[in-house]
Amino acid sequence: MSGLRDILTSRIAQTGPMSIADYMTTCLMHPEHGYYSTRDPFGAQGDFITAPEISQMFGELLGLCLAQSWLDQGAPKPFTLAELGPGRGTLMADILRATARVPGFHDAARIHLVEASPTLRQMQAETLKGHAPEWHDTVTALPDAPLFLVANEFFDALPIRQFIRDGDGWAERVIGLADGELAFGRTDALPLSELDDRLEDTKDGDLVETCTPAQTIMAHIGAMIGAHGGAALIIDYGDWRSLGDTFQALQAQKKVSPLDNPGNADLTAHVDFEALARSCAPAVHSRLTPQGVFLERLGITPRAQALAAKLSGDALETHIAAHRRLTHPDEMGLLFKVIGITPDASTTPPGLEP
Numbered sequence: 001m002s003g004l005r006d007i008l009t010s011r012i013a014q015t016g017p018m019s020i021a022d023y024m025t026t027c028l029m030h031p032e033h034g035y036y037s038t039r040d041p042f043g044a045q046g047d048f049i050t051a052p053e054i055s056q057m058f059g060e061l062l063g064l065c066l067a068q069s070w071l072d073q074g075a076p077k078p079f080t081l082a083e084l085g086p087g088r089g090t091l092m093a094d095i096l097r098a099t100a101r102v103p104g105f106h107d108a109a110r111i112h113l114v115e116a117s118p119t120l121r122q123m124q125a126e127t128l129k130g131h132a133p134e135w136h137d138t139v140t141a142l143p144d145a146p147l148f149l150v151a152n153e154f155f156d157a158l159p160i161r162q163f164i165r166d167g168d169g170w171a172e173r174v175i176g177l178a179d180g181e182l183a184f185g186r187t188d189a190l191p192l193s194e195l196d197d198r199l200e201d202t203k204d205g206d207l208v209e210t211c212t213p214a215q216t217i218m219a220h221i222g223a224m225i226g227a228h229g230g231a232a233l234i235i236d237y238g239d240w241r242s243l244g245d246t247f248q249a250l251q252a253q254k255k256v257s258p259l260d261n262p263g264n265a266d267l268t269a270h271v272d273f274e275a276l277a278r279s280c281a282p283a284v285h286s287r288l289t290p291q292g293v294f295l296e297r298l299g300i301t302p303r304a305q306a307l308a309a310k311l312s313g314d315a316l317e318t319h320i321a322a323h324r325r326l327t328h329p330d331e332m333g334l335l336f337k338v339i340g341i342t343p344d345a346s347t348t349p350p351g352l353e354p
């Protein structure tokens with residue numbers, strides 16, 4: 001029995017159906033029962049495994065990409081080296097190891113982590129011992145300085161809302177009760193000016209998703225990079241312009257219904273990169289690039305070969321599988337995408353195109 005199910009059920013009974021966004025926020029971040037607040041969900045034994053947990057090569061290449069971008073922008077000092085949603089801290093640790101020999105980079109870097117979960121903050125502190133990171137609840141707390149930032153599988157955890165086209169209006173998909181159990185429902189249709197542009201590419205019954213927090217966060221990052229310089233690398237699964245229901249729950253690396261086990265399954269939605277790109281002014285965005293293409297351009301194959309030379313047996317097999325998993329179009333290579341945010345088109349980070 002999930003304590004969170006009772007909390008959600010009685011709240012809906014008192015105040016009516018809740019948006020998917022409210023449901024996601026409560027399930028992921030409830031202080032006592034929230035999915036991220038209470039556990040370490042990553043790794044082979046966890047509910048899901050992310051790119052930095054698959055191989056150190058991912059963080060190394062992102063680190064070198066950021067460092068090159070920092071050099072290209074005149075090696076500003078000091079600068080903010082930030083990560084959003086650092087999980088176990090593995091990605092930042094790999095970035096720091098790979099950049100240790102970039103002259104001046106570590107001296108100039110101030111490490112800032114945006115993380116909501118106290119449990120994960122503790123793990124990050126352990127992983128990043130010796131680097132003195134500072135933690136924040138939101139991006140708005142980042143200092144005014146050149147900003148070099150990574151976010152891997154962060155935006156997919158932000159709360160979305162879903163709307164179903166109905167004539168010239170939109171019905172919101174909500175979570176209510178049916179026979180005392182959590183159940184999807186929908187509101188009456190209303191016109192929604194923020195979805196006016198979607199009247200052009202949808203028909204009755206189509207579902208679109210919005211994620212206002214993602215746009216707000218991106219607007220802040222864009223403003224910082226526009227004002228102080230820097231680069232942001234956003235990596236996530238998703239596409240250019242959302243269409244259809246991508247709200248999903250993962251438990252023990254299997255898809256389950258998002259309503260089945262509130263607080264005990266990871267909830268995500270695909271990232272709408274067009275909405276992010278539209279929010280980054282005055283900074284500019286690169287072309288949306290498949291993760292596999294990006295990592296190949298940064299040299300993952302020679303790096304994989306160099307590491308392979310020191311491995312044999314099971315370790316070698318695992319390493320080869322990891323390379324494939326990160327880059328192959330049938331694995332993460334195509335589903336995951338990268339977008340870069342910089343002050344202007346001349347500063348597009350290595351591996352990406354303006």
Ligand code: SAH
Nearest residue numbers: 036050085086087114115116117152153157
């Ligand atoms: N980047 C890591 C972890 C991805 S999971 C990796 O690639 O392995 C999502 C991360 O974002 C977790 O650390 C989670 O606690 C954090 N997170 C989710 N929503 C957040 C929010 N609104 N504010 C801050 N951190 C959040």
